[in-house]
Amino acid sequence: xxxxxxxWGHIAIENxxxxxxxxxxxxxxxxxNSYIINHKYFTRRVIFGHRDFNQWLNAYQSGGKVAVLxxxxxxxxxxxxxxxxxxxxxxxxxxxxxxxxxxxxAEAYAVRREDRDSVVKKGLDFIAxxxxxxxxxxNAEFYYQTSMDSSYYRLIQLFSRKVSEAEMKAIxxxxxxxxxxxxxxxxxxxxxxxxxxxxxxxxxxxxxxxxQDPHLRLTRDLADRFENELALKRPASIYHKxxxxxxxxxxxxxxxxxxxxxxxxxxxxxxxxxxALTGGRATAEEQRRLGGEPWKCIVFELYTYHLASDENELxxxxxxCVSGRVLCGQCKRRAAEKLRALLVEHQKRYYDFRNNVEKYxxxxxx
Ligand code: SF4
Numbered sequence: 277x278x279x280x281x282x283x284w285g286h287i288a289i290e291n292x293x294x295x296x297x298x299x300x301x302x303x304x305x306x307x308x309n310s311y312i313i314n315h316k317y318f319t320r321r322v323i324f325g326h327r328d329f330n331q332w333l334n335a336y337q338s339g340g341k342v343a344v345l346x347x348x349x350x351x352x353x354x355x356x357x358x359x360x361x362x363x364x365x366x367x368x369x370x371x372x373x374x375x376x377x378x379x380x381x382a383e384a385y386a387v388r389r390e391d392r393d394s395v396v397k398k399g400l401d402f403i404a405x406x407x408x409x410x411x412x413x414x415n416a417e418f419y420y421q422t423s424m425d426s427s428y429y430r431l432i433q434l435f436s437r438k439v440s441e442a443e444m445k446a447i448x449x450x451x452x453x454x455x456x457x458x459x460x461x462x463x464x465x466x467x468x469x470x471x472x473x474x475x476x477x478x479x480x481x482x483x484x485x486x487x488q489d490p491h492l493r494l495t496r497d498l499a500d501r502f503e504n505e506l507a508l509k510r511p512a513s514i515y516h517k518x519x520x521x522x523x524x525x526x527x528x529x530x531x532x533x534x535x536x537x538x539x540x541x542x543x544x545x546x547x548x549x550x551x552a553l554t555g556g557r558a559t560a561e562e563q564r565r566l567g568g569e570p571w572k573c574i575v576f577e578l579y580t581y582h583l584a585s586d587e588n589e590l591x592x593x594x595x596x597c598v599s600g601r602v603l604c605g606q607c608k609r610r611a612a613e614k615l616r617a618l619l620v621e622h623q624k625r626y627y628d629f630r631n632n633v634e635k636y637x638x639x640x641x642x
Contacts, residue, residue, distance in 0.1 A: 296324075296325055299493070301515060302325060302327065304318060304323055304325055304329075304514070306330070307329050307330050307333060310337070312333065313333075315367045316585075322360075322516050322581055323515065324515060324516070325486065325515040326515065327510075327512060328510060328513075331479070336371075336479070340478070340479055341478060341479065342481065343373065343374045343469050343475070343480050343481070344364075344369075344374070344375045344376070344481045345376045345378070345469055345481075346364075346365065346378070346483055346484055347380045347462065348361065348378070348380065350381055350384050350390075350401070350402050351390050351398065353398075353532070354401070354405045354537065355527060355535040355536055355537045356519055356535070356578070356581070357485070357535070359409060359538060360485070360516055360519060360581060361483065361485075362406050362410075365377065366410045366411050369411060369415055369416060372415075374475075375417075376416065376418075376469065377403070377411075377416065377419075378420075379399035379402060379418065379420045380458070381399055381420045382457070383458040383462070386458060387452075387458050399420055400634065401630070403633050403636055403637055404629040404630040405538050405622075405626055407625075407629040408622055408629050418636055419637065420640045422640040427471055428468045431463070431464040432457075432461055432464045434502065434505075434506075435464065438502070439460075439498065444456060447493055447494050448490050462494075463491070466480065466491070466492070466495045466511050467480075467498070470507070470509065478509050479512065481513065482511050482512070482513045483513070484515065484516075485516055487518060492513045520577060521574075522534045522548055522553065522574055538619070538622055542615075542619045545615055546615060549608060549611060552608070553573070554572075554604045555569030556568050556573070556604035560603055563600050565600060566600065567597060568600070569598075570593070570598065573597070575604070575611050578611055578615070579611060
């Protein structure tokens with residue numbers, strides 16, 4: 277059975293290798309020789325695939341005009357999965373790249389049927405968390421979709437002329453008018469930076485969870501169709517694996533009990549982590565004898581994505597687990613302490629930014 281990626285769904289992905297084959301996503305290994313690729317997400321293959329990232333890197337390395345853009349839908353509360361996007365933006369910004377973050381409020385309003393005021397408020401929250409995570413506002417821009425001007429909206433109208441319902445269904449599966457609007461708006465998000473009015477960046481990289489690949493496929497096709505008319509180029513993209521929920525399903529804003537949110541009180545977050553699914557054996561005796569199975573374990577995933585700062589530390593956790601030297605209780609307590617430290621630090625910065633976040637973005641006026 278073929279896989280359908282649903283950017284609005286809540287399904288955990290089990291086989292990333294298969295996505296490479298099925299959708300023609302390129303393995304990240306083929307670009308890892310570039311000197312700028314020195315972030316743990318690359319070395320640990322958390323970012324596992326790309327489209328045209330090599331071309332973007334060539335442009336970056338030869339001094340071309342490059343930018344990074346991604347978008348977040350302001351529904352629910354930001355969690356450790358959302359933080360992966362912040363982390364990627366922060367990394368590229370440290371390399372001197374301009375980054376732009378869309379608050380997909382039109383999408384939240386139409387697809388999730390969220391209340392207008394709450395969408396705007398949550399958008400501010402997502403921005404405050406991005407700043408707290410370390411994104412420097414001096415070389416970044418945040419915007420709400422509904423605050424954009426006519427040239428951005430003109431793109432959506434133009435795109436709608438050159439895509440058929442059958443193509444949309446082939447990419448997205450089930451569709452509603454709201455989802456069609458949201459998909460075309462996302463294409464405008466990704467491509468508007470190439471317009472002169474928005475800086476004329478011709479090499480745009482989109483770092484996203486792999487469930488967002490349908491938007492990239494649509495957008496790349498649209499860029500081809502408007503190459504002559506608007507001088508658009510295909511965007512590049514990199515894909516990270518999705519941090520699973522604490523029960524092994526997708527970590528989703530709509531399943532708060534299985535996610536660690538960036539504003540969870542540290543005691544609650546620790547408690548959630550201590551109850552997470554692990555790769556431990558049925559008994560302590562069995563685990564000492566056979567070792568644990570970190571590849572099944574959510575706690576090990578948290579070490580990999582956020583908690584282990586260097587490779588030696590991650591290797592030690594892995595070796596302690598598979599050798600049976602350390603049992604899950606001890607391993608989880610160590611992870612919980614690290615999680616607490618991360619949240620305490622982040623929340624201090626977040627509450628500072630939360631008080632003055634409005635100066636970093638223009639709020640929608642309707
Ligand atoms: S020892 Fe740690 S890494 Fe291994 S299964 Fe248990 S919690 Fe997971």
